[in-house]
Amino acid sequence: MEPVKTFDADVIVIGTSIATQTVLLPLLKTNARILVLEGGDYELTPFGNNLTFSDERGHYINHHWGGHWLRQYGGASRVWNGFSAPLENWDLIGIDGRPKWPLGIDELEKYYRISAPVMGEDPSVANLTKYNIAQEFVDRPYIIMDPALAYADAKPLLNNKNVELRVKHNVIKFTCDDSGSFINGIWYSVEGTVHFASVKKNTKIVLGAGGLGNAQILLQPAANRRVAVGNEFGLVGKTLMAHPHIAVGEGFIDPIVVRKPTWAQVNYKKWLPAYIIGADYKTKLKLLNASVSLTISAIRPLSPNEEAVQDFYQKKWRKKLELYTLYARTEQLPNADNRIEIIADKNAAGLHKLKIYCVFGARDLMSLDTTTRMLSEHFLKNKLGVTTVDNDAIFLKPWGWAHPSGITRFGTSPKESVCDHTGRVWSYQNLYLNGSSLFPTVGYANPTWTIAALGMRLGDHLVAELKKGT
Incomplete structure (x- = not known):
């Protein structure tokens, strides 16, 4: 597509992942003129694949962040499925x-x-948000998104007369008016060639370029001002959070524990059995939120000691026990030392590259250890299983998934957040964000469903704003 001098639209949406696809759903029911800018092509290309390489330091390295941040139509949800649950x-x-x-x-x-329904599930799965908080352990299974969420087909957008879709348009940074109240322009590149387009004052802009991409754009330096557009309060890039994922142990478990959710009124298509500690216990013990799921262990020969333990408890409890792996997913506390920064080098699209710091803290890992040991005691006390806890896996070999969260978080004041409660960047009347970068806390589960929920909420808000003419 040819460059233009002005992006003439009621709404400009940047990115085509679930963070923006869900924002689009309410807007597509209106007559709003929508421009969608996607940095990648319809399929992943070598050019797009190289845009997310960064200097990664800490517990996530070797292109771990970039490998989960795909520049293609539909974003990472076209490739990665996951185990999702609500906050x-x-x-x-x-x-x-x-x-x-x-x-x-x-x-x-x-x-x-x-x-x-966007997640392929019945709305009743939202029942997971509430439970008896006085329980010590709560059966709280994951939804398994398999196959991965697929937005590979761009036809619904291409066939909509009110939508213009431009792929291979990498947004670099924004410009603002002299008063610093409105975004009035966008610098972008097409396969490395940089262009500028102005934006009208009443155009709403939604930035959904990924958990890292949102912050990367808002950190790009401005030519004629001291601070980057969107980072007026200096909080963009701070408090990066991810998800420690660790195989914390294994043991011989009664299969009835994993046969079905104990409150099985939710009609899951696919689910993964898991346990969390009740809210009252977490509060009293000052634990972070963690979930321990149970999966059949890989078939392997048992040691003589393991055979003896299995045989002893099977006879004692008069039930068959099978070998399961305890796999924990936990939240990470927000910490200003975990952050992203831009460096002098630029990628092929013209954005300054990132330096990423993310290290698990003592409380992150000790909460995980305590949760696992409490669950082991719970199984033993209730004659449901006997398990081991792998200290080295928890404290010496922690790892996880790059679900970047928190670095443009929303809140109630610009003193502690980048955006207001709707996702609108505090300094600007027409710039909104969506994605896991908004999360003040990260929870323990894949963030996709929460991203989708916030996207639908933002879409409804924008529809209301357009009706008001604001």
């Missing part, structure tokens, strides 16, 4: 010094229900 009230309310979310669980649950 709970405990995650939102600012327990033990953690930042508070600027919305409550009832509103978030509403949008979990609305967005569930």
